[in-house]
Amino acid sequence: MERKLVSIVETGEVEVKHPKIIIGLPDVGLVGVILANHMVQTMDMKEVGHMESDLFPPLMILHRGKPHHPFRLYRKDDLILFVSEIAVPPIAIYDTAREICEWARNKSASLILPIGGTPIPNRMMIDKPKVFAIPVGDEVRKIVEKFGIDVFEEGMIVGPYARIIAECEKYSLPCLTLLSQSYPNYPDPGAAAATAEVLSKVINVEIDVVPLEEQAEEIRLRMKDLMKRTMLEMERMGKSQEYELPAMYS
């Protein structure tokens, strides 16, 4: 059997009917990672697997004396959550997106929700960042309309989420990417809190944002080095293209 370049290893119970899959990968402002970690902690989600690849940096995380994979899967009820503490290297982006979407297809996911940030230069002047949606599929567009979420109309998205969107388009998988206005270079718990409010309505699960606000300083400090590494990977994958003028015209 041919070995996959990136594969999901299930270590716990993940047999859920039509799960909603939340994805928090290191990206602008680490919005997805901050929100995913927050959900794992406050909702008592259980670790049910991890992703592995020879293309990922060779590292394990030690917490309370126990080794943990840096790219993990969690579950609670019908929610499955992917969270990574390594920025996906550009060479692994295509295979990572393909593997997640193939897995989601096999599980007949009812919704795939990549969570990220969109850089805004004057973020320090904004108290409540806006959250934008990139819907894939008619049913998802209806969800966006129902909750009055602003749609990201024109522009570019670069990185793992771009490939997840592409895979979802290809296989008609329901996908709703949520991007919050965020600091480009600094961990942004405020942006994660803004996304949590929107996500909470979409998945109909209460997410308590108070701890996110209370622990904002600790989160910013602890995420400092991951942000630094993510910046390097974003530079390598050409993330700055997101600032470019849209070439498509009608």
Added chain:
Amino acid sequence: MYERRRRRESFFDRILNYFAEIGEEIDELVESMFEAVSFSRPDWDADACCLEPLVHVESTPESVVVTADLPYVENKNDIKINATEDTLEFTADMKREVRFERWGTVQREAAFRRYRKLIKLPEKVVPQEAKATFKNGILQIILPKKFKATPIEVE
């Protein structure tokens, strides 16, 4: 005779210029090597209880804009900034100590009380005209450039 000396001088001048250029290239190479080395060292100093913050340096047509993320810093009076034409250095005291316990291979504890950062600026600035603000935990320093662009009219 005079003509020959001039030719000889210009030949030596060329040699000297050549060595000066090589010297500059070596300086640049050494500088980039040090940057690479500095990237691989930790951005904390447990003995001095100091952390390096995340910083961003941007060059606009008028100025060099430096921002830094300073969680746990509450008051602008806790931030001290010094600048020269080429460098910017700041320290910022945290409102409380941040401790990391059972960290690393020697079960060590580390406590951090302040940030410290020294930045080599990409262009010469006028430090006396610099302005700094601190809002929502982000420090922003705007340093006007020393040499500003001269507008050229299109004929």
